[in-house]
Amino acid sequence: MEQPPAKILIVFPKSGQSCEVDYDDTLVDATFRYDLPIRYRCERAVCTTCMTEVLEGLENLSSPNERETKTLKTVGAAANYRLACQCSVYGDVKLDYIPITDPRRKPVSSNDNPL
Numbered sequence: 702m703e704q705p706p707a708k709i710l711i712v713f714p715k716s717g718q719s720c721e722v723d724y725d726d727t728l729v730d731a732t733f734r735y736d737l738p739i740r741y742r743c744e745r746a747v748c749t750t751c752m753t754e755v756l757e758g759l760e761n762l763s764s765p766n767e768r769e770t771k772t773l774k775t776v777g778a779a780a781n782y783r784l785a786c787q788c789s790v791y792g793d794v795k796l797d798y799i800p801i802t803d804p805r806r807k808p809v810s811s812n813d814n815p816l
């Protein structure tokens with residue numbers, strides 16, 4: 702059986718920030734520890750503040766749970782977008798945080814807002 706990597710590299714190419722974390726760390730834990738450019742609020746897959754584009758390594762994140770899947774579908778997120786508050790890392794990833802005002806986010810009607 703293959704051993705998990707000793708250290709996992711998280712890179713934000715646009716800002717040049719990076720850090721090394723342990724296998725199964727969460728992106729929110731890494732953000733808190735290394736001041737990564739991800740903002741978050743609810744940590745419950747509700748507010749979408751933490752929406753992040755996965756540029757590389759989508760397969761190296763934990764699978765979306767039911768709540769994350771529902772929220773991402775509600776806001777019409779692209780297939781490579783994840784809610785960082787729900788992700789554990791199992792291998793190297795390259796990420797780009799999507800601020801709440803970023804035009805890459807699709808506008809949603811007030812009826813669709815998961816809040």
Ligand code: FES
Nearest residue numbers: 742744747749786
């Ligand atoms: S912090 Fe609210 S959805 Fe992730």
